[in-house]
Amino acid sequence: QLVESGGGLVQPGGSLKLSCAASGFSLGGFPIDWVRQAPGKGLEWISYIQADSNTIYYADSVKGRFTISRDNAKNALYLQMNSLRADDSAVYYCVRDGGVAGEFASWGQGTLVTVSS
Amino acid sequence: SYVLTQPPSVAVAPGQTARITCGGSRVGQIGVHWYQQKPGQAPVLVIFDDTKRPPSGISERVAGSKSGTTATLTITRVEVGDEAEYYCHMWDSATQHHVLGEGTKLTVL
Numbered sequence: 132q133l134v135e136s137g138g139g140l141v142q143p144g145g146s147l148k149l150s151c152a153a154s155g156f157s158l159g160g161f162p163i164d165w166v167r168q169a170p171g172k173g174l175e176w177i178s179y180i181q182a183d184s185n186t187i188y189y190a191d192s193v194k195g196r197f198t199i200s201r202d203n204a205k206n207a208l209y210l211q212m213n214s215l216r217a218d219d220s221a222v223y224y225c226v227r228d229g230g231v232a233g234e235f236a237s238w239g240q241g242t243l244v245t246v247s248s
Numbered sequence: 249s250y251v252l253t254q255p256p257s258v259a260v261a262p263g264q265t266a267r268i269t270c271g272g273s274r275v276g277q278i279g280v281h282w283y284q285q286k287p288g289q290a291p292v293l294v295i296f297d298d299t300k301r302p303p304s305g306i307s308e309r310v311a312g313s314k315s316g317t318t319a320t321l322t323i324t325r326v327e328v329g330d331e332a333e334y335y336c337h338m339w340d341s342a343t344q345h346h347v348l349g350e351g352t353k354l355t356v357l
Contacts, residue, residue, distance in 0.1 A: 164346065166346075166348075173333075173335065173348065173349075173350045173351040174283075174285075174291065174335055174337075174348045174351070175348065176345065176346035176347070176348055179346065188344050188345065190345060191249065224290060224291075229293070229296060229302075231279070231296060231297050231300075232278065232279030232281070232296060232297040232339070233278075233279070233281075233338075233339035233346065234279070234281040234293055234296035234297065234337070235281070235283070235291070235293060235337065236293055236296070236302065237293075238290040238291055238292070239290065240290050241290055
């Protein structure tokens with residue numbers, strides 16, 4: 132099970148750090164992604180981190196503003212979000228890669244980020 | 249950026265077959281995955297790598313297929329409980345990005 136935390140209300144231009152904790156399994160063996168969903172909208176992939184953190188990818192919409200990281204010893208994953216904009220408002224999901232063909236095998240329940248003044 | 253094209257909506261009567269398509273020029277090159285999302289809930293993987301069902305108890309009424317540049321999610325003997333948003337997904341190696349379709353709302357009439 133994946134559990135996200137750290138969401139909330141933040142002003143435009145502000146920062147927020149999301150966390151994702153795993154229970155019942157070790158996060159360290161899996162690549163992990165962040166996927167977000169704006170209210171009433173579809174799913175948008177935003178970042179990927181390999182199990183050993185050696186490979187990281189970002190969607191163009193967040194590149195240069197967001198930073199993904201992980202601490203396998205703590206069984207945790209993070210998303211540092213800077214220079215937040217109104218269009219970053221969304222539910223953010225932590226997702227475990229299934230390890231076969233990049234599928235999103237297991238999803239957390241999400242944490243809501245609202246960027247507003 | 250690379251796009252996966254899904255119809256915005258599909259409507260079928262209970263007991264009928266629903267087919268949801270996902271098109272893209274590179275769909276034929278790599279596995280396509282499908283997710284079901286009900287209102288207020290996180291998405292759930294229902295098909296991965298074109299045709300495989302996860303070991304999490306996904307109904308045998310749900311199947312995936314692919315031909316050329318189009319992947320299809322087929323739900324047979326549709327039930328009211330199948331009403332949801334469905335998304336297709338693939339890894340695009342050309343851009344090193346995951347790509348998700350815009351979603352298809354399945355309505356059970």
